[in-house]
């Protein structure tokens with residue numbers, strides 16, 4: 247996707263954090279934006295912010311209430327969206343959450359909710375919109391995480407959901423090329439968002455220790471790398487040099503990463 251001018255971008259989770267920053271930057275690049283989330287008040291606030299970031303007043307910005315985890319609701323609301331807004335050229339699946347806890351403290355209900363929001367939510371959106379995107383080609387960009395290629399202490403449910411998103415993305419990269427639909431998957435490190443603040447409320451000390459001294463990124467920085475990756479048709483989008491280095495080590499010398507992580511966990515447990 248070499249230009250965003252006059253393109254329709256649907257963004258789940260576009261009312262907050264990484265989704266909202268991405269929506270603002272895409273509006274600045276000339277795209278029409280439709281954000282999807284549950285909380286009406288936050289959607290309305292975000293729509294005003296995104297309108298303020300538009301390149302020209304002719305661009306459309308709208309928000310619709312949607313729970314991505316509910317597949318019948320997604321089918322129904324997306325049919326209305328395509329009718330009113332036009333089919334998407336770009337679908338960004340950013341809606342997601344994490345509630346870090348040790349495995350034994352994760353209830354079945356929490357596991358179910360995390361999988362349904364992060365993974366099923368992505369599946370539901372693609373399933374509902376693919377028939378419309380196939381007609382004209384486009385780009386689907388899924389927001390996974392660095393915990394989508396590293397199993398991180400405290401993220402048993404979250405990591406599983408984000409690994410699943412990468413598996414889905416890899417399959418679709420191959421399957422949808424024939425329709426001129428490109429796939430990207432973003433794997434951000436810790437990012438300073440309202441969602442990250444919530445995460446910190448339950449984060450075990452071991453999980454904090456693994457995060458260590460890594461710099462907390464601002465969502466605008468992540469969104470900029472995301473959009474640039476989409477523009478260049480990159481499959482795996484890693485935000486910074488540190489992320490790229492960790493990804494490389496995970497693929498080439500996973501034992502080295504295990505050794506570093508085990509040391510951090512042991513140290514946190516001693517303390």
Ligand SMILES: NC(=O)c1ccc[n+]([C@@H]2O[C@H](COP(=O)([O-])OP(=O)(O)OC[C@H]3O[C@@H](n4cnc5c(N)ncnc54)[C@H](OP(=O)(O)O)[C@@H]3O)[C@@H](O)[C@H]2O)c1
Pocket residue numbers: 258259260261262263264265282283284285286288312313314315339340341342343344363364367389390391392433434435436437438439440441442
């Ligand atoms: N922040 C980080 O450190 C970090 C790192 C790696 C990956 N990520 C991933 O990046 C994505 C965005 O995270 P963020 O930190 O920007 O989160 P955030 O600030 O909490 O924003 C989450 C967005 O998703 C929406 N959402 C949540 N559940 C939803 C549902 N069931 N249906 C529809 N919308 C829903 C929220 O709106 P409503 O609550 O109103 O629905 C909100 O707009 C997530 O997938 C997250 O896993 C974040």
